Amino acid sequence: MGQHSAFWNAVETIHDVVYFSPHTKEKYGAVGLKGYWMGYFASRSAALGTPGPEVVLATFHGFAPAVVHRAIPDAWTLSADHGGREAVLEARLDLAREALAPVVAEHGPIEGYVESLHIALRGLDLAGKPLAAAQSAVPVPDDPIGALWHAATIFREYRGDCHVAVLTTAGLGGAAANALQVGTGRADPVQRELRGWTEDEWAKAQDSLREWGWLDESGTATEVGRTARERLEDATDRACDAGIDLTTRARLVTLAEPLLTLARSVADAGAVPFPNATGGRRP
Secondary structure: OOHHHHHHHHHHHHHOHHHHOOOHHHHHHOOOOOHHHHHHHHHHHHHHOOOOHHHHHHHHOOOOHHHHHOOOOHHHHHHHHHOHHHHHHHHHHHHHHHHHHHHHHOOOOOHHHHHHHHHHHOOEOOOOOHHHHHHHOOOOOOOHHHHHHHHHHHHHHHHHHHHHHHHHHOOOOHHHHHHHHHHOOOOOOOHHHHOOOOHHHHHHHHHHHHHOOOEOOOOOEOHHHHHHHHHHHHHHHHHHHHOEOHHHHHHHHHHHHHHHHHHHHHHHOOOOOOOOOOOOOOO
């Protein structure tokens, strides 16, 4: 793994701890939200304000409309008497702190590279990156662990925004993008249910990928499909680089190793399982 890929892999893993905490339902339930997915959609989109389901669908990309509409906008009504979006954001941050604290404790002081990570954020061009821009407007936590997760989240959403742009340019809708993930082994077959797609919607997406020669009859990626998937990753990397100045790129290379070491410990501790629905690779 090159230093470039290592950095993005590390921030993805650090960010993802909030999705796999055993306390998600409890934390989000305390602020009025019902169930895992309402907590997920509300907490990830709360940086945008209190967006409607159409905005969540557009920015998240990979989810079926029905699963989003079951959570949004009801999440904003249910959380209103419990502190609203600010409380939802705080619950998410608490999940991150709880998951990362034991790992960080084994690595000694992190303040140095957390500060460097926040300096690197200044070198990002956020034009056309809605989720990253929204997260960057959320106040930076005062504690090192919170600040680490906050910065990792902005970088993760930055690359995610770039990836969505690449997928849509390639003509891949949400169902097809997920079917390709499953076909290449980057996600388990349960991805269909996790993302809310019906069997018919999934079958149509697979058929479209077969027409391109990307999947075989069993739904497994062909060599052409695997190559295409790697090219999508390469295009995402190029899109990311286009919005980062050279000085910041050099800083990210320097940060890659300490962040990757931390991310490996996160994975080893089981705070993020692999493979998983995000499609991220084990650091």
